[in-house]
Amino acid sequence: MSSKTPLSPVIIALDFARRAELDALVDQLDPSQCRLKVGKELFTLFGPEIVRSLQQRGFEVFLDLKFHDIPNTTAAAVAAAAELGVWMVNVHASGGAKMMSAAKTALLPYGKDAPLLIAVTVLTSMHSDELAAIGVAGDAPAQVSRLAALTAECGLDGVVCSAQETPILRAQSSDQFLLVTPGIRPAGSELGDQTRVATPADAMAMGSSHLVIGRPVTRSANPLAALKAINQSLGY
Ligand SMILES: O=C(O)c1cc(=O)[nH]c(=O)n1[C@@H]1O[C@H](COP(=O)(O)O)[C@@H](O)[C@H]1O
Numbered sequence: 001m002s003s004k005t006p007l008s009p010v011i012i013a014l015d016f017a018r019r020a021e022l023d024a025l026v027d028q029l030d031p032s033q034c035r036l037k038v039g040k041e042l043f044t045l046f047g048p049e050i051v052r053s054l055q056q057r058g059f060e061v062f063l064d065l066k067f068h069d070i071p072n073t074t075a076a077a078v079a080a081a082a083e084l085g086v087w088m089v090n091v092h093a094s095g096g097a098k099m100m101s102a103a104k105t106a107l108l109p110y111g112k113d114a115p116l117l118i119a120v121t122v123l124t125s126m127h128s129d130e131l132a133a134i135g136v137a138g139d140a141p142a143q144v145s146r147l148a149a150l151t152a153e154c155g156l157d158g159v160v161c162s163a164q165e166t167p168i169l170r171a172q173s174s175d176q177f178l179l180v181t182p183g184i185r186p187a188g189s190e191l192g193d194q195t196r197v198a199t200p201a202d203a204m205a206m207g208s209s210h211l212v213i214g215r216p217v218t219r220s221a222n223p224l225a226a227l228k229a230i231n232q233s234l235g236y
Contacts, residue, residue, distance in 0.1 A: 008236040009204065010034040010227065011062050013182070013214030015041055022050075028224045031058040033231060035087060037212060039064040051084050060087035062212075066120050068092035071102035078103040078117065082110045088180075090160060093119035093147035100154035116178065120160040121147040124183030125193045140196065141165050145172065152177060163198035163206050170207035182212035186230060189216045200230045 012034050016022040022042070029036075036059045038051055043065060051061050063086040067074045074091055081089040091103050100119060107114040121144040122131070128139035136143050144165040149172060151159050158178025161169060166179050173179075181203050183194040191197060192215055200211055213230065220226035 005060065006032055006034055006236075008034055008231050008234065009208065009210045010200075010230060010234075011037050011180070011210055011212045012217055012227070013037045013039060013064075013212055015039055015214050015218065017041060017045065019046065025218060025223055026054065026057065026059075029059075029227070031060070033227060035060045035062060035210075037062040037064050037214075040066075048084055051086060055085060062086065062088040062090075063115070064090055064212075066090055066092050067103070068095045069099070071099045074099050075102040075106035078115075079106040082107055082113070082115055085113075086115045088116040088118060090118045090120055093121050093151050093159065097150055097154055100151060100156055104155045116157045118158045118160055118178055118180055119147065119151040119156055121151075121165075122161070124162040124181075124196050127195050141168055145169065148173065148177075158209065160212075162196035163203035163208055164196045166203070166207035178209045179207055180210045180212060181208040182214075184211045184213045184216070186216050186226075186233075199233075201233050204234055 014022055014036055036054050038061055042050055054061050063081050067077045074095060078089055091100060103117060107117060122140050131140060131143060144161050145168050148159045148169050152173055158180060160180045162183045163181040169179055183197045184200055184203055185191060185197045187199055203211055217223050217226045
């Protein structure tokens with residue numbers, strides 16, 4: 001870890017379509033304040049070069065491409081992320097145990113330089129009633145709990161879940177198991193398409209290890225002030 005590795009658990013979701021908007025935000029940020037997440041939109045538009053340019057500025061990058069494919073393909077994609085030197089990468093837990101184990105095995109040659117590997121459980125935009133429509137019996141917490149247990153069995157480092165499920169997952173997991181929670185909304189901010197939400201301070205109190213925060217910072221009139229206020233609310 002570099003000396004600038006943030007103490008803050010905040011990961012800023014860089015969901016931008018225009019490079020100029022992205023640069024305007026990143027120019028204001030310092031790697032000691034947060035990590036950065038490159039997701040599907042940014043990666044599809046700009047590719048690995050965008051990851052490298054953020055790394056060159058000293059940021060640790062979470063490559064959020066939520067791989068979900070046959071085990072061989074997913075393992076190769078995760079290894080490609082390791083070659084890029086990202087800090088964290090993710091797959092969908094619903095891809096199953098064989099897929100997750102193959103992804104974990106693909107990272108073994110990278111040793112301590114391997115990215116953290118986590119699995120998405122139930123997207124924070126989904127309501128329990130949506131799960132029934134895709135054939136999942138039970139509510140969101142039950143499904144999150146099941147997928148998190150499977151993820152831990154496969155030896156991954158943690159899961160993506162909503163903060164609302166973290167008390168259940170903390171109770172069933174080791175202290176080291178990462179609980180990365182999007183759907184974070186400071187009091188008074190717009191929900192957008194998120195449904196299972198919590199404030200930054202509540203999410204940490206409930207057991208999150210990292211907070212993924214996009215629009216409440218990136219679409220704020222003053223993103224740096226918004227990030228500083230969040231960090232302050234967490235004691236950083
Ligand atoms: O894997 C993720 O990061 C993720 C999983 C999930 O269940 N929900 C979720 O919102 N995300 C991501 O977290 C970010 C949330 O952004 P905001 O809703 O703008 O704060 C987006 O980049 C999503 O792609």
